Structure formats: structure tokens, C-alpha cells
Amino acid sequence: MPDYGDSQEHEHGYEPEHEHQDIPAGIEALGMMLSRLSQAGMTEEPAEPVTAEKLMSFYNVLTIKYDFKPGDIVEWKPGFRNATLPGDTDKAVVIEVLDEPIRHIGKSDPGKASFRSYVDIVLGVIDKDDDFIMFHFDSRRLRLVRGGTEKGNQ
Numbered sequence: 001m002p003d004y005g006d007s008q009e010h011e012h013g014y015e016p017e018h019e020h021q022d023i024p025a026g027i028e029a030l031g032m033m034l035s036r037l038s039q040a041g042m043t044e045e046p047a048e049p050v051t052a053e054k055l056m057s058f059y060n061v062l063t064i065k066y067d068f069k070p071g072d073i074v075e076w077k078p079g080f081r082n083a084t085l086p087g088d089t090d091k092a093v094v095i096e097v098l099d100e101p102i103r104h105i106g107k108s109d110p111g112k113a114s115f116r117s118y119v120d121i122v123l124g125v126i127d128k129d130d131d132f133i134m135f136h137f138d139s140r141r142l143r144l145v146r147g148g149t150e151k152g153n154q
Contacts, residue, residue: 058079061077061078061079061080062077062080062140062141063140064077064143065139065140066139066142066143066144068094068097068121068139068142068144068147069094069097069147070094070095070096070097071093071094071147072093072094072144072145072146072147073091073092073093073094073144073145073146073147074091074092074093074094074123074142074143074144074145075089075090075091075092075142075143075145076088076141076142076143077141077142077143080140080141080142081141082113082138082141083135083137085125085127085133085135086123086125090125091145092123092124092125092142093123093124093125094121094122094123094124094147095122095123095124095134096121096122097120097121097122097139098119098120098121098122098136101118101119101120102118102119102120102136103116103117103118103119104116104117104119117138118138118140119136119137119138120137120138120139121136121137121138121139121142122134122135122136122137123135123137123142
């Protein structure tokens with residue numbers, strides 16, 4: 001907490017009229033930082049415009065379905081990873097295929113990817129500490145490495 005001296009008018013340790021004086025400087029610094037990140041290619045803007053063909057390509061990959069079974073080895077479909085684990089090149093084992101998908105319903109923002117997220121499979125992965133842990137996922141984002149069969153586009 002800043003020290004404003006022994007003045008009695010500042011008994012709570014701050015001066016209300018100066019509470020927001022550094023906001024413009026902070027906004028300017030943030031803008032400069034974002035500009036530097038953008039120049040360094042460290043923003044999430046696409047490298048090239050997204051075309052209708054590219055969107056349809058991703059849609060077609062999303063609709064490829066697999067008949068996953070416990071014990072199958074799976075990995076992310078390229079471009080569909082939305083979780084920290086498993087990593088891009090890591091594998092996971094199917095623990096359970098849920099009979100009924102679960103939709104996350106809670107106080108979330110419809111503008112976020114997690115809004116009403118859909119999970120229908122439980123996978124086991126090994127983390128960096130060599131612990132086996134299980135997570136729920138959307139199986140449409142996964143492809144078969146070993147086991148099960150592809151059902152094709154549906």
C-alpha cells in the first residue's frame with residue numbers, strides 16, 4: 001500500500017482523488033506491449049485469411065466418427081486440440097465411452113468455446129509427473145491410433 005505520510009485526511013492509506021491517475025499510462029503501456037507481441041507474431045490472429053474451403057475441410061474432419069471402445073489408443077485430430085493434455089503428439093487410452101453425452105451447463109458466456117461444451121468420452125493420460133489421470137473429452141476431436149474402427153462421415 002502506498003505511503004501518503006502522516007496526514008489525517010488520508011487515514012485509510014490512499015487519496016481517493018488520485019486513485020485512478022495511472023490508468024491512462026497503464027493503457028498506453030498495454031497497447032505498446034500488444035503492438036510488440038503482434039509484430040513478433042505472438043498474437044492469435046490467423047496467418048492467412050480463413051476461407052470457406054478451409055472451414056469445410058475442418059467441418060468434414062470433425063464429422064468423421066469412430067467407434068471408440070475402452071482400451072483404444074487415440075490422439076487429437078490435427079487442429080482440434082482444446083486441452084493441455086494430451087499434448088499434440090501424445091496418445092491417450094479410452095477408459096469409457098459415455099452412453100449419454102454430458103453438456104456443461106453453468107454460468108458461462110455464450111461467446112466462449114466452453115459454453116455448453118460437449119463431452120462423451122473419458123480418456124486416461126500420463127502427465128509430466130508420470131501420474132495416470134483421467135479427463136472427459138469431446139470424441140469428435142479425436143482420431144483412432146490403434147483399436148476400434150472409423151464409422152466414416154455421418
